[in-house]
Amino acid sequence: MKSIQTKLTVTILIIFLIAMSVLGGLNYWKARTIVTGEITSSMEKLAENSALSIGDWLDKGIFHLEGIAKAPAVQSGNLEEMAPFFVQVKKNMVKFATIGYVAQNGQAIDAKGFRLNFGSKTWFQEAMQGKASVSDPVLSPSGDLEIVLAVPIKVEGKINGVLFGAISIADINQKVLEIKAGETGYGFMVQENGLLIVHQNKEMAMKINVLESKEASSAIKATYERMVKGEKGLAQYDDKGIATTVAYAPVPRTGWSLVVKVPTAEVSKEVASLTVISLVTIIVVLVLAGLLIAWYARSMTKPLRELEMAANRIADGDISNITLDSNADDEIGRLSHSFEQMAGNLRDLIQKISGATEQVAASSQELTASSEQSAQAASQIATSITNVASGASEQLAAANDTTAIVEQISAGIQQIAANANQVAAHSAQAAEKAKDGDKAVEKAVNQMGQIEETVNASSQVVSKLGERSKEIGQIVDTISGIAGQTNLLALNAAIEAARAGEQGRGFAVVAEEVRKLAEQSQEAAKKIAELIGEIQEDTDRAVVAMDNGTREVKTGAEVVNTAGAAFREIAGLVTGVSGQVKEISAAMQQMASGSQHIVDSVKRIDDLGKKSAGEAQGVSAAAEEQLASMEEIASSSQALAKLAEDLQVAVSKFQV
Incomplete structure (x- = not known):
């Protein structure tokens, strides 16, 4: 770099490159923070809204049971009168697989006429305490996975028994598996003991307990411990070598946690596209700036080149017609x-x-x-x-x-x-x-x-x-x-x-x-x-x-x-x-x-x-x-x- 034009162009380009790199880095970091925040925030909202949706769905079932519990046939406590009533109700409310009554002693009768004893069931004990209850998935007598909704039957202010309704877990599976996040993200649900209730991989549902799994890393177990405690939030961990981002929220009335799982690469995909756009923008700006700087440096050093030529002529002894075409009102x-x-x-x-x-x-x-x-x-x-x-x-x-x-x-x-x-x-x-x-x-x-x-x-x-x-x-x-x-x-x-x-x-x-x-x-x-x-x-x-x-x-x-x-x-x-x-x-x-x-x-x-x-x-x-x-x-x-x-x-x- 012997000429001032080249030195000036390269120096300004280097300064411009440093400035653009710093500016681009700051923009990338800011955009990455914003985009990542929006994506993770949307995941958290999706998990929370989905959990609330399932909770609303369960609340509707409890609301229906509470209405049925006020019917005279149920209030009477006569099991002979209740059986045909439950059959009629089940026809009108197809969401319930069965509806039944549990006396104070734990003896129960359902719409099919089965007589069972549910005195040891948690949901029965909670309902007898005066509050609606939702059970964990259980096997029905027919061998299907169901959840039980239970409400107390109150007669003149006293709890006279418990009204329960069994709902097939398939309905909940459908709601959870409909959750989509990004291109490959999906939703699943975890029970309060760490057991996977609903999962897109059917072989894992009701079989894998993450907290007891030896394959799960400490980061995964720590995240699931926060889930079963009823917390909501966001976490990142490696799942079998794949960086994963999960958002989780508790399902109301239950000890469950609804989880939205997305590969971290998809979260960073938008950031990567912003990176490409930033790089292309920097390159285009640098090219345009280089052309502009080169033109400016050439015009700025033109009088200096004329001065150099004139000085060389004087050094060679030629001082005839020394004219310099410079109208700039500056030092040069x-x-x-x-x-x-x-x-x-x-x-x-x-x-x-x-x-x-x-x-x-x-x-x-x-x-x-x-x-x-x-x-x-x-x-x-x-x-x-x-x-x-x-x-x-x-x-x-x-x-x-x-x-x-x-x-x-x-x-x-x-x-x-x-x-x-x-x-x-x-x-x-x-x-x-x-x-x-x-x-x-x-x-x-x-x-x-x-x-x-x-x-x-x-x-x-x-x-x-x-x-x-x-x-x-x-x-x-x-x-x-x-x-x-x-x-x-x-x-x-x-x-x-x-x-x-x-x-x-x-x-x-x-x-x-x-x-x-x-x-x-x-x-x-x-x-x-x-x-x-x-x-x-x-x-x-x-x-x-x-x-x-x-x-x-x-x-x-x-x-x-x-x-x-x-x-x-x-x-x-x-x-x-x-x-x-x-x-x-x-x-x-x-x-x-x-x-x-x-x-x-x-x-x-x-x-x-x-x-x-x-x-x-x-x-x-x-x-x-x-x-x-x-x-x-x-x-x-x-x-x-x-x-x-x-x-x-x-x-x-x-x-x-």
Whole structure:
């Protein structure tokens, strides 16, 4: 059971099966109790009504005898008059086999004229005590089984004898054997001593005494003991291996008990049919419930299957057209809506990253090209500054020579003139070099300006990339927050499902699966955040490098501008020197008197030459540092281009 649909269906079916089984068991037990109670109650009523019916039948016989006992022929006590009277009565009352009179001494005469002595009979003794009596079955003189009904004959309030009427037991047999219960149940009658009076098995009637039988079990004997005591009730026992249910009731005016006997299997037959109906009902309900539950589980898990497919597509890098068809206003519906929004945001994020990486790649290429050009320009500046330094050194040497010449002025005007001409030639050369240096510095200044513009543009692009990376980080934080909230909702759903107990287990499984999806989404957002963090760190380093490059370029530009100013000053000084040398050549006579001025001028030239040489060396060092900075910028831009390329490869895995 790997799918939630199967788990949900099976779980609900098991719960439904348990509920239906418990309900069916309770219904079966209740129905069994009711049906068994009705059947046994009907058996008890049948036994009681049948006993009362026989009692009524006996009461009618006693009532007839009591009417006959009031006849004058009977009241007279004359046996000669009674015999023909009894014959006439018997003709009108065929239920009696015979009718007779018993005197106080026990002598009796019946309608047939037989004279017998019944003084020892129980029924006679009870009648002489003033109450009607019914005897147990006895053999008549003719050999038939009969029961005797006896009533006292009262004359003026005194008992003058007993009137009796004999009834064939066949009449009672017919009434008892007509009793039917169920399909095979029947009735029988027991005498007060345990003897079977009436039974459908004629071989048992008047022959089997249950209380004295060795074959009867203790349960059977205990039941018969209650019967002979005149009790009524219901009992169950095994009769020769067959479970039997009996209902019994006493017969009025007698010590007999009428019994209705039914196999217990027949009593349980109705219950068995109810069992079959209950089982069929449970099976039908389970089948219908299974179909309904399967349909419900399928419709309930359909959004989850769509979520799974969408998550697999995103895992494979395909985030194009992620749409989920879920209009449910529940946790799953809201999860589907949030997942669809997350996919859309992720698609927009990937598109922005892709565009930004393209811009970064292009800008890094432009920055690399500009830094290479700046490096070349810086190299040229360094070369030019070296030449300037060389020219300054030559100028310094010329100034030293001039000083020596001035010190040797006293040696001869001619030598001074020659040296002055040489100084003029060197001064003209120095002027040309100074002009060339000025042009080179101007060109270096222009190149520095271009480098500064390029570096500023690159810095702006990298800064913009950093801002985009921060926006991406915020979006990833939003995604992570949604995933966390989803995880929390799933945890709350699992807690509620656990509180619901067994009914909430299917939903608990569904909540656990939702929580796993949220954790996977949160993990993916975490990985994206780590990647964006690395991009932001690289971007920050690029921004720092750009800022350092910008500062170095500005410093280089200031140094170059200073060098340009120095070159212009040198050019002016060299021009002045050239003019002074010409004046020396034109006015040789005046040199003698102004030699001290010449010495002073030459010293100033010497100081300026030293200063120019130092500044030229500083400019050369700055140019070399600028060259190194440009190489570092080129290296950083190449690394940035490589990083942008790697990011493009990572983003290209997603289809938007």
